[in-house]
Amino acid sequence: MSQSGNAANEEEGLPFPRPRNVSVGAPLRWLVRGFDDFRSCPVPSLFYGFCFAGMGLLMTFVFEHAYEYAMAVTSGFLLLGPFLAMGLYEISRRHERGEGCSLAPTLTVWRRNAGNIGIFAVVLGIVFIVWARASLVIFALFYTSEMPNLSGFLKQLLVVDNLEFLAIYTGIGLIFATVAFAFSVASLPLMLDRNQDAVSSMLGSVGALLHNPAAMIVWATLIVGCTAIGFLTFHLGLVILMPLVGHATWHAYRDLIEPLETTPRPRD
Template sequence: MSQTNDAGIGTTPAFPAVRAVGAGAPLKWLARGADDLKSCPIPSLFYGFCFAGMGLLITFVFEHAYEYTAALTSGFLLLGPFLAMGLYGISRRRERGEGCALAPTLTVWRRNAGNIGIFAVVLGVIFLVWARASLVVFALFYTNEMPNLSGFLTQILALENLEFLAVYFTVGLIFAAIVFALGVVSIPLMLDRDQDAITAMLASVGALARNPGAMIVWAFAIAALTVVGFLTFHVGLVVLMPILGHATWHAYRDLIEPARAAAG
């Protein structure tokens, strides 16, 4: 089925061609992401405060039922690519010389709403399954009395209840790997080219398969910066999430050939 590009010409998006990049490429993506933040601080930090606010709200509401907080916080991370869509829009506008503006990015999903919606449903289903799996792991393997947030973190740092920690993080890693594989470039690709959701997810898996070294570094960087954000009581998320969001756009640009080159 044909689609219409920005010039109003009917086109059928070709399957995206994946590039090979070096293992150090994620460091360049982060540097470019920081540059986008510096160039567009107000709209970027707006999304950063949204991330931090959501994290604080989850922690506040579920402070004394941390089995739910763990599931929701992890789900928050699983849904990160969707939540960062506005940051991709900011980077795209800056790249196209359209200047920094918040308002257009709030509805950037309208460019390809149907396929972005399909991807959101996929992430939502994975999140719900993970949330249920998290509760099951707590029920089966958590042997101590359920603590509050500070007590839970203390037990982790003291390496108490090692069987629970091993199972919980193993299961979480499986879900995180699935989401990471499907979402490396999916939403930027759908926003930039009006690509369908299935092709975008396949391209993401292809980018992971062709660049395992870079993807391992990228996944570690995302996890490390996110942990730093949470360990600063979510304050660090105000800056770190925009950097990661912008960097994801530059990862897409490095990993996927431009549309004309891919079609040619």
């Protein structure tokens, strides 16, 4: 798999993305830089923030009416987030290069490397489908007779007898979340910035995580924390915090991946 990724890059004249080490406190610096990007282009950033808020409302609706799909829909939020954030990456890229602030170019930024982004979408889609199926199987194993209503389910979560269910459900969810996170840390920015192929982008992203486990734990915790705050504020926080995370992800990519001597200018 690694050899095929290297071969594809050699054909395009692109070296395999090399991860580099960052400090444990680097994620805080990424957020500060992301906030600077947000201030430089607030209206387009807020547009994407409202899109994230809409996704949050959908998650809440599903949880209220079919909570057994809650983990699956949560995974969908985490998996679709990087794709929705592509516009935010483009805003940060333009700000970095001193280019103008505009929403229109960010809406079609995926066309720059559509084929490889499509491959990446398929990979994450498979992860999403397996995760959703695993969620339903776990519920079926522990609730063999009848699914409790929402209030009954929430009460049962606090019962000691259900600790096994919680442990297994949370453990499986963490495994899939880690896989999705590892693939997504820097892959889409790589594909947009360098026109890198999907395989080497995902491998480079995984390599960045393996080189910086402590910083990645901090980064994942900050992302989860921002998301939780967004939901606890009746989705209003998502309007600000999700664009902030998206912009910060661009700077995470810049720090985590060794830069090219001459980075190819993306095709418009």
